[in-house]
Amino acid sequence: MQRLESHACFGGRQEVWSHPSTTLRCDMRFGVYLPPQAEQQACPVLYWLSGLTCSEQNFIAKAGAQRYAAHHGLILVAPDTSPRGEGVADAEGYDLGLGAGFYVNATQAPWSSHYRMYDYVVDELPALVDAHFPSSTARAISGHSMGGHGALVVALRNPGRYRSVSAFAPIVAPSQVPWGEKAFSAYLGADRAAWQAWDASELVSSAAEKLPLLVDQGEDDEFLASQLQPERLQAACTAAGHPLRLRLQPGYDHSYYFIASFIGEHLAHHARALKG
């Protein structure tokens, strides 16, 4: 573990760390915000999964989440969105390969040797965080777009592990939209049956735990109709009796200005679950 950045921020510290990942077989970076409370006591952790093209930097620089994390006493952990470095496969386009790990475990060559972001986010990263920072065992997860998909899938596949989950403009049905079809075809292969385990709108129908889903979606999001389609998650939740709070936000787009506007409400939501 190597600390690359450390900045005082709202009375706590915003740091960036690098470490060799055994899961991804490359060096990985993540951002961690340590609130002022972490100097005195163990604090709950909110994991944030970012969207396509992002690194560990976007959320920590643009969301303005540290202010609320300092208020609630939450640690924020924001990993990169894919393996990176020499020997890591890539493809043309921003929506496959580097910056586009989709939080799955790839089974197909050439992706399967490095692209195991699901295992990284669920197992390796939390173990690393718990070993190096004053974290309690209370965990929550959230994310944006591809990372909103990741947050929903990670929470739904791991009953009992996260106290709360939320998402901004998530890809709720990757099996049904171009971004997901392209990524899943590459990472998981042509057999669509294998995709279901990575699709939130499929997973809610068999979720062992009815963890309420909080989803914010901008109504002027440029990807709303083509890639996001929150009505698919809504229909699946209705059919399964799974609690969903889907908030359509008039005028908001897909940018970090949207995330910044509502991240405070999401952190309050998570703080209630994490500290309740």
Add this chain to the structure above:
Amino acid sequence: MQRLESHACFGGRQEVWSHPSTTLRCDMRFGVYLPPQAEQQACPVLYWLSGLTCSEQNFIAKAGAQRYAAHHGLILVAPDTSPRGEGVADAEGYDLGLGAGFYVNATQAPWSSHYRMYDYVVDELPALVDAHFPSSTARAISGHSMGGHGALVVALRNPGRYRSVSAFAPIVAPSQVPWGEKAFSAYLGADRAAWQAWDASELVSSAAEKLPLLVDQGEDDEFLASQLQPERLQAACTAAGHPLRLRLQPGYDHSYYFIASFIGEHLAHHARALKG
């Protein structure tokens, strides 16, 4: 005037505009945040001047100021930091030329044909803002580093024009430190007498208006001893009887994490003056 970006943000809109500048003889961009109150009434304007290497993007993406501007009903205007484009002079290094206009009117070739950021910020930009947006005549100014210098100089040279001024980690005595000596030598020439009119620590001694200065400075700022030296402004203000509130913030560095941590207090300070 051409609108390049428009994002819903905290109930208002964050926009980016481009326009041909007659002062700078090139196209210029600026960010403008319109709070929700601007749909109903004229709102006061806070001008923000950014630091070396910045464009109009840094402040609007990283400072998290929109939340507070929405609360107080302030318009935020954030211009670029230099003229840009074909035919605009540049130099090697990040601290002269593009991204480093220093908010002066250059008198020396090749800079004098475009580098007139002072006139742009004081005259052309406010006239443009007032013509196109629902701004009231109440104005305030703030900035960071080179932009903190700019904010102090602009306020001190224009008694009665700004209701309040503040700065984050400003270059308070550019005539006495390497960044300022390099820029002023190029833009203003070798005669140091011509530099005094662009040096806040010189200007306070003859300021016609005792506008209180609010300055936040991180104690772990990597440029504190070499370039910033707030004690020079403090000594000048003490000698002149000019009100200064200099707050040294333990642990904070020169980054936008520092600005984000205290921008709320600065906007509250400006809101009191602008709406009082």
